[in-house]
Amino acid sequence: xxLGVCYYPEQWPKSRWREDARAMRALGLDTVRIAEFAWxxxxxxxxxxxxxxxxxxxxxxxxxxxxxxxxxxxxxPPQWLVDAHPDVLPIGADxxxxxxxxxxxxxxxxxxxxxATRRIVTxxxxxxxxxxxxxxxxxxxxxxxxxxxxxxxxxxxxxxxxWLRARYETVERMNEAxxxxxxxxxxxxxxHVGFPIGQPTAALPAHALDFRRFASDxxxxxxxxxxxxxxxxxPGRPVLHNFMGLFAxxxxxxxxxxxxxxxxxxxxxxxxxxxxxxxxxxxxQLWGRTGHPxxxxxxxxxxxxxxxxxxWVMEQQAGxxxxxxxxxxxxxxxVRAWTWEAFAHGAELVSYFRWRQLPFGQEQMHSGLNRPDGxxxxxxxxxxxxxxxxxxxxxxxxxxxxxxxxxxxALVVDYPSLWMAQIQPQGKDMxxxxxxxxxYGALRRLGLDVDVIAPxxxxxxxAMVVLPGTLHLREALVERLRASTAIVxxxxxxxxxxxRLSITEPLPPGxxxxxxxxxxxxxxxxxxxxxxxxxxxxxGQGQGMQWRDLIELDPEADAVKETLVLAxxxxxxxxxxxxxxxxxxxxxxxxALLLRWIGVAARDAGLTPLDPQALAPGLRLRRRGxxxxxxxxxxxxxxxxxxxxxxxxxxxxxxxxGAVGIWHLKSGS
Numbered sequence: 001x002x003l004g005v006c007y008y009p010e011q012w013p014k015s016r017w018r019e020d021a022r023a024m025r026a027l028g029l030d031t032v033r034i035a036e037f038a039w040x041x042x043x044x045x046x047x048x049x050x051x052x053x054x055x056x057x058x059x060x061x062x063x064x065x066x067x068x069x070x071x072x073x074x075x076x077p078p079q080w081l082v083d084a085h086p087d088v089l090p091i092g093a094d095x096x097x098x099x100x101x102x103x104x105x106x107x108x109x110x111x112x113x114x115x116a117t118r119r120i121v122t123x124x125x126x127x128x129x130x131x132x133x134x135x136x137x138x139x140x141x142x143x144x145x146x147x148x149x150x151x152x153x154x155x156x157x158x159x160x161x162x163w164l165r166a167r168y169e170t171v172e173r174m175n176e177a178x179x180x181x182x183x184x185x186x187x188x189x190x191x192h193v194g195f196p197i198g199q200p201t202a203a204l205p206a207h208a209l210d211f212r213r214f215a216s217d218x219x220x221x222x223x224x225x226x227x228x229x230x231x232x233x234x235p236g237r238p239v240l241h242n243f244m245g246l247f248a249x250x251x252x253x254x255x256x257x258x259x260x261x262x263x264x265x266x267x268x269x270x271x272x273x274x275x276x277x278x279x280x281x282x283x284x285q286l287w288g289r290t291g292h293p294x295x296x297x298x299x300x301x302x303x304x305x306x307x308x309x310x311x312w313v314m315e316q317q318a319g320x321x322x323x324x325x326x327x328x329x330x331x332x333x334x335v336r337a338w339t340w341e342a343f344a345h346g347a348e349l350v351s352y353f354r355w356r357q358l359p360f361g362q363e364q365m366h367s368g369l370n371r372p373d374g375x376x377x378x379x380x381x382x383x384x385x386x387x388x389x390x391x392x393x394x395x396x397x398x399x400x401x402x403x404x405x406x407x408x409x410a411l412v413v414d415y416p417s418l419w420m421a422q423i424q425p426q427g428k429d430m431x432x433x434x435x436x437x438x439x440y441g442a443l444r445r446l447g448l449d450v451d452v453i454a455p456x457x458x459x460x461x462x463a464m465v466v467l468p469g470t471l472h473l474r475e476a477l478v479e480r481l482r483a484s485t486a487i488v489x490x491x492x493x494x495x496x497x498x499x500r501l502s503i504t505e506p507l508p509p510g511x512x513x514x515x516x517x518x519x520x521x522x523x524x525x526x527x528x529x530x531x532x533x534x535x536x537x538x539x540g541q542g543q544g545m546q547w548r549d550l551i552e553l554d555p556e557a558d559a560v561k562e563t564l565v566l567a568x569x570x571x572x573x574x575x576x577x578x579x580x581x582x583x584x585x586x587x588x589x590x591x592a593l594l595l596r597w598i599g600v601a602a603r604d605a606g607l608t609p610l611d612p613q614a615l616a617p618g619l620r621l622r623r624r625g626x627x628x629x630x631x632x633x634x635x636x637x638x639x640x641x642x643x644x645x646x647x648x649x650x651x652x653x654x655x656x657x658g659a660v661g662i663w664h665l666k667s668g669s
Contacts, residue, residue, distance in 0.1 A: 034068060035070055039120060046080060179204065239259055268317060278429060293444075293633045322364070354366075408448060492588060496523075524547070533570040
């Protein structure tokens with residue numbers, strides 16, 4: 001449980017560096033990330049390096065006992081590079097070049113970028129790879145931020161065509177896979193394939209999907225280039241990347257194959273205000289100063305899975321941000337609460353963004369632990385409070401007692417399925433993370449801990465597996481479902497698409513028909529405000545909304561006799577059915593109904609879910625090893641359902657808004 005901060009010595013006079021380093025240590029910080037935007041300072045001209053300032057900065061930090069995470073600076077290529085090699089610059093879908101003057105102004109497919117990256121990363125790793133203060137390396141910064149994963153340059157097009165040739169070998173196979181018989185769209189050669197944009201109407205779905213796959217592979221390739229260079233010259237030092245929230249433009253699981261740790265940048269208020277398009281205005285108002293009670297936790301669990309069990313928060317919001325539509329002030333106590341929430345979900349390090357608010361540049365309105373005048377801001381005061389509380393907790397804890405153990409529930413996140421939903425949503429509000437966050441939130445409201453896993457991750461030991469809109473079920477996942485004994489909950493659209501983004505044969509739910517003798521004969525997306533009544537018998541009544549799969553049972557299947565329809569829509573169509581250990585939800589339903597359905601599945605799995613009423617609005621629980629953490633975001637005080645014999649360490653059983661409670665659990669609690 002370490003605390004860190006992001007620092008940019010090149011933005012401040014050298015006369016402040018030692019004072020800043022002393023103040024960081026006095027505040028209780030022990031790790032500092034630097035240099036991820038300083039390429040032009042390190043290499044002011046091609047092949048000419050200036051390390052003096054960075055040498056000094058690292059030594060100043062090290063002199064105070066601070067560890068350094070060194071970021072490669074490729075997110076901000078210098079002007080001399082883009083002037084000499086214009087192919088570095090990305091081109092947007094509108095055909096316009098994205099020029100120098102901000103950041104992330106590069107195309108992943110640029111050979112010139114790759115050559116320059118190889119030079120700067122090699123030089124950095126050779127110089128600092130063995131430095132005792134440099135304890136970890138970060139590749140680049142926020143891959144794909146500012147809509148830069150997809151680039152439409154000539155070099156990207158040539159690389160895409162090569163990628164297609166390697167994938168399909170012949171254009172005839174590509175035409176068959178893409179379904180170009182529709183509208184007579186057969187391509188004559190790979191050289192004739194363009195980008196899936198600009199057509200009079202939507203491009204072929206498989207064309208668009210393959211372009212997403214290609215773009216994701218380009219991110220993975222660029223990251224691997226850097227990782228291999230770092231490992232060659234900095235052996236034994238972990239390598240990480242700082243991913244983003246609510247971002248699915250490349251496959252994070254594929255990228256993290258080459259990493260030791262998955263880090264991410266946590267901005268709870270910015271995500272609520274702007275990034276989470278699926279939230280209603282009342283929800284934005286309710287969580288506008290605290291962050292949504294499940295959104296940040298979901299990402300902690302997601303990136304812990306992406307990072308093979310290791311997760312850091314590389315940028316933790318410490319006050320108002322500058323990039324949302326409106327930028328709220330955190331509720332007092334929330335910076336502290338967000339920090340403890342990260343630790344509760346297994347974070348090894350929480351690093352605040354940033355040490356001091358800068359009075360110039362694009363992010364001058366983005367806060368830090370200190371104000372521009374150097375005075376400690378509210379976020380800094382709360383960080384200091386966390387440092388003192390960590391010391392109290394560690395008096396009771398050891399490494400074994402804080403080990404993050406496997407959760408009882410696994411929730412599968414498949415990035416290609418997210419791309420499929422973006423390309424062919426069928427309902428405007430069906431793309432993105434909304435549906436899966438609804439399932440994650442229901443599990444959390446029931447007091448259940450969750451691991452968010454990749455579709456090819458092992459399922460051993462899980463009591464329940466949740467597929468919240470996994471449109472394409474990979475064969476590896478199907479095999480694991482066969483071998484598993486877990487209760488399986490499948491949400492709407494699960495198993496509805498092939499790898500080629502076609503409707504499955506037999507009809508959806510595709511591979512799940514091995515266990516569920518049903519077929520989806522039609523689907524319906526519903527405008528906001530329209531609902532369909534659902535009768536779930538002893539499990540109550542509710543409303544369906546947004547989406548429903550119109551399901552019919554296969555009367556010729558022997559297993560139909562073992563299939564129970566537990567809820568129906570008002571027109572008689574099944575809304576929820578089960579057979580054996582498989583539950584199928586045929587649509588999106590209101591929160592209360594989903595809680596009841598998930599509760600039934602959890603009890604079938606041998607779990608003991610909480611009564612949903614046991615957790616007040618905004619109150620959430622998480623176990624880490626022998627400790628129970630409670631984080632409260634709700635508008636009113638909340639009573640925590642603390643197990644008997646639990647020993648209070650922090651807070652009380654009644655938490656105010658923005659408060660945190662921690663208890664040491666007895667064995668078996």
